[in-house]
Amino acid sequence: MAEKFKHISESHLKGYIKNVLLTVGLPENDSDIVAGLMSDADMIGSDAHGVFRLPQYVKRLIAGGINKIPNIVIEKEKNSMAVINGDNGMGHLVMERAANIAVKKAKENGVAWVGANSSNHAGPASLYARIPLKNDMIGIYVAVGSSNHVPPWGGKDMLLSTNPIAITVPSNERPPIILDMATTVAAYGKVKEKLQRKEEMPVGWMIDKQGMPLTDPSKSNEGFLLPIGEAKGYGLALMFGILAGTLNGAAFGKAVVDFNADATSFTNTGHFIIAIDIAAFIDVSLFKNNIDEVWSQMKGSALLPGFDEIRLPGERSHKIYQDRKVNGVPIHSNLKNALDNISNELNIQKIF
Amino acid sequence: MAEKFKHISESHLKGYIKNVLLTVGLPENDSDIVAGLMSDADMIGSDAHGVFRLPQYVKRLIAGGINKIPNIVIEKEKNSMAVINGDNGMGHLVMERAANIAVKKAKENGVAWVGANSSNHAGPASLYARIPLKNDMIGIYVAVGSSNHVPPWGGKDMLLSTNPIAITVPSNERPPIILDMATTVAAYGKVKEKLQRKEEMPVGWMIDKQGMPLTDPSKSNEGFLLPIGEAKGYGLALMFGILAGTLNGAAFGKAVVDFNADATSFTNTGHFIIAIDIAAFIDVSLFKNNIDEVWSQMKGSALLPGFDEIRLPGERSHKIYQDRKVNGVPIHSNLKNALDNISNELNIQKIF
Numbered sequence: 278m279a280e281k282f283k284h285i286s287e288s289h290l291k292g293y294i295k296n297v298l299l300t301v302g303l304p305e306n307d308s309d310i311v312a313g314l315m316s317d318a319d320m321i322g323s324d325a326h327g328v329f330r331l332p333q334y335v336k337r338l339i340a341g342g343i344n345k346i347p348n349i350v351i352e353k354e355k356n357s358m359a360v361i362n363g364d365n366g367m368g369h370l371v372m373e374r375a376a377n378i379a380v381k382k383a384k385e386n387g388v389a390w391v392g393a394n395s396s397n398h399a400g401p402a403s404l405y406a407r408i409p410l411k412n413d414m415i416g417i418y419v420a421v422g423s424s425n426h427v428p429p430w431g432g433k434d435m436l437l438s439t440n441p442i443a444i445t446v447p448s449n450e451r452p453p454i455i456l457d458m459a460t461t462v463a464a465y466g467k468v469k470e471k472l473q474r475k476e477e478m479p480v481g482w483m484i485d486k487q488g489m490p491l492t493d494p495s496k497s498n499e500g501f502l503l504p505i506g507e508a509k510g511y512g513l514a515l516m517f518g519i520l521a522g523t524l525n526g527a528a529f530g531k532a533v534v535d536f537n538a539d540a541t542s543f544t545n546t547g548h549f550i551i552a553i554d555i556a557a558f559i560d561v562s563l564f565k566n567n568i569d570e571v572w573s574q575m576k577g578s579a580l581l582p583g584f585d586e587i588r589l590p591g592e593r594s595h596k597i598y599q600d601r602k603v604n605g606v607p608i609h610s611n612l613k614n615a616l617d618n619i620s621n622e623l624n625i626q627k628i629f
Numbered sequence: 630m631a632e633k634f635k636h637i638s639e640s641h642l643k644g645y646i647k648n649v650l651l652t653v654g655l656p657e658n659d660s661d662i663v664a665g666l667m668s669d670a671d672m673i674g675s676d677a678h679g680v681f682r683l684p685q686y687v688k689r690l691i692a693g694g695i696n697k698i699p700n701i702v703i704e705k706e707k708n709s710m711a712v713i714n715g716d717n718g719m720g721h722l723v724m725e726r727a728a729n730i731a732v733k734k735a736k737e738n739g740v741a742w743v744g745a746n747s748s749n750h751a752g753p754a755s756l757y758a759r760i761p762l763k764n765d766m767i768g769i770y771v772a773v774g775s776s777n778h779v780p781p782w783g784g785k786d787m788l789l790s791t792n793p794i795a796i797t798v799p800s801n802e803r804p805p806i807i808l809d810m811a812t813t814v815a816a817y818g819k820v821k822e823k824l825q826r827k828e829e830m831p832v833g834w835m836i837d838k839q840g841m842p843l844t845d846p847s848k849s850n851e852g853f854l855l856p857i858g859e860a861k862g863y864g865l866a867l868m869f870g871i872l873a874g875t876l877n878g879a880a881f882g883k884a885v886v887d888f889n890a891d892a893t894s895f896t897n898t899g900h901f902i903i904a905i906d907i908a909a910f911i912d913v914s915l916f917k918n919n920i921d922e923v924w925s926q927m928k929g930s931a932l933l934p935g936f937d938e939i940r941l942p943g944e945r946s947h948k949i950y951q952d953r954k955v956n957g958v959p960i961h962s963n964l965k966n967a968l969d970n971i972s973n974e975l976n977i978q979k980i981f
Contacts, residue, residue: 353909353910353911355737355738355739355740355906355909356708356709356737356738356739357708357709357738357739357740357741358738358739358740358905358909358910360910360911385707385708386707386708386709386710386738387707387708387709387710387742388707388709388710388740388741388742389709389740390739390740390905392910415872415876428930428933429927429930429939430939430940431932431933431936431938431939431940432927432930432931432932432933432936432939433930433931433932433933434929434930434931436926436927436930444868444872446868446871454867454868454871456864456865456867456868458858458861458864458865462858486933487933487934488933488934488935505857505858505861505862506810506814506857506858506862508940509810509857510857510858512808512810512942513808513810515806515808515923515927515941515942516796516798516806516808516942519798519806519920519923520767520796520905523916523919523920523923524767524905524907524910524911524916525910525911526910526911529923530922530923530926530927531926553710553742553872553876554707555876557705557707557710558705558710558712558744558876558877558878559705559712559876559877559878564875564876567875568871568875570882571867571871571875571881571882574788574882574883575781575784575788575867575882577786578780578781578784578785578786578788579784579785579786580783580784580785581780581783581784581785581838581839581840582839582840583840584783584784586783587781587782587783587784588782588783588860589867590864590867590868
């Protein structure tokens with residue numbers, strides 16, 4: 278059997294992505310920011326949201342579906358909020374800007390909520406919620422997903438996306454607690470990953486139009502993703518869509534463009550980020566020690582039959598990050614082929 | 630078969646609750662506020678969070694577990710946030726105050742986040758998220774539940790509660806969209822309701838310590854509630870507990886007192902509310918029309934086999950409210966017996 282994965286270093290990965298973006302026409306500084314965030318996504322184990330997405334980004338950048346040189350501006354602003362117009366730029370640039378504005382406003386006012394419209398797919402939710410974290414803040418990020426794969430509960434018209442949420446909480450000696458989850462049982466990126474790897478999906482991820490389990494990822498367009506907790510996950514996806522989309526004047530419901538199938542239409546993607554300055558609420562050291570204590574309580578729970586440990590949200594990701602710092606990021610042979618197509622098209626050096 | 634339910638009017642219900650609270654020793658104005666919110670809970674169909682809870686409140690008020698005359702104060706404050714110390718008063722008083730502060734701060738600053746510690750059980754989550762709604766704002770409310778019924782995923786130590794969330798969104802001609810959900814498949818109030826009505830629970834609500842389904846509500850203390858989406862619901866319950874508890878200096882994890890079993894210990898219950906002033910983000914009429922459009926899109930979806938309609942969050946509650954305005958609130962015979970015990974103890978008129 279052929280070796281399916283090859284490992285490359287973070288800096289090598291970032292360098293390759295940056296070179297692609299520069300060649301396509303992004304400015305130097307923007308290429309650097311996006312390549313950094315995309316390689317961060319791979320480093321923290323969000324394999325379906327890092328370099329994996331580069332082929333589609335490149336297709337949209339070349340076809341004009343994403344603006345290479347956007348004029349990202351603040352459209353609305355008060356002490357504790359802003360709405361950013363991303364001018365159809367890369368979502369990474371829009372949300373990095375939004376997160377930094379949220380941090381600044383939270384430092385002054387305690388809490389800040391910054392929404393964005395006219396943005397694009399920005400990678401994994403936790404990337405942006407991690408920015409407040411670096412400032413002793415709690416971060417919350419929510420996005421309207423970049424294509425609809427979920428009907429309202431009981432229906433079969435795909436009007437909702439996986440609309441994910443990330444929440445980050447700093448700790449003292451323990452790793453930070455970082456929740457990053459779709460409101461569906463599986464994120465759609467996981468389905469794409471199964472397809473690329475030619476693996477079956479577990480029962481419970483998707484159903485078909487008769488409501489029966491769908492496990493072949495090549496037939497994913499014949500069915501829907503299932504929300505967590507049935508009607509509850511539908512309710513969360515709906516509300517997150519309204520908060521990240523409708524409230525910001527961004528797309529939601531039928532207006533959402535399938536970013537995976539379409540290289541040219543304006544997606545008007547919406548997201549929001551909240552930064553919460555812990556110091557405004559409670560002594561920061563006390564809070565972080567209390568989070569260490571929460572961590573210890575959870576880890577210390579007796580186990581149900583069939584489980585060998587309790588995990589905290591973000592723990593797996595933290596271990597992957599430490600592993601990849603040493604051993605590099607695994608690139609699947611099918612992903613390598615997709616990246617080689619880009620390199621050939623742009624006439625630049627291959628990733629390896 | 631005996632008639633199990635009798636219907637009484639909203640004003641009659643509120644009058645009875647107010648009389649009980651006054652007799653126990655709450656001030657006139659506080660009794661009026663709490664009785665109003667509790668009867669509101671019954672009117673919107675939160676049957677497990679309205680008058681149903683009165684016996685336990687009375688027990689705690691008499692035993693000193695809840696402070697009858699609290700000095701509720703703002704402990705921390707910046708432009709867009711506050712932390713309220715509830716002085717161990719009724720949770721309804723604390724969160725009504727918190728919601729009004731959030732609305733005022735959001736009007737000035739765009740968005741406001743108000744947390745509370747030293748509070749108590751306050752009824753259904755949506756009660757407080759509905760206060761911003763009346764001001765053309767979006768409301769978000771989260772609480773640490775009043776007893777732990779959920780282990781971390783894979784464990785069997787009950788360290789988490791059902792930690793619910795409510796999100797309210799105003800519309801134009803349609804009813805507002807109001808999500809009010811526990812992060813567990815079933816809220817614990819639903820289990821208590823099944824017990825009082827001597828009904829079995831469906832499979833999927835609870836498991837026992839071997840991980841097997843538990844359906845007898847009289848054995849609920851031998852098992853746990855299941856989180857929605859397995860580890861995802863655990864992650865949400867954990868994060869909501871940190872945001873509503875730890876961040877406010879309120880109880881979370883092992884520190885949570887089982888309010889149902891204990892009539893005297895200080896619970897230090899935590900909650901928070903967010904008010905989002907829609908006008909800061911987008912034209913309010915446009916937004917409300919867009920929410921009507923979201924409503925129509927969801928309702929218009931083709932149906933999966935086995936479903937006869939799509940429901941929006943809050944739609945069922947809205948219909949119950951309209952029905953109860955006309956027909957009154959149904960009081961189960963077992964609940965009537967529990968309330969009669971209070972009436973006898975306090976030597977006041979029975980509910981009917």
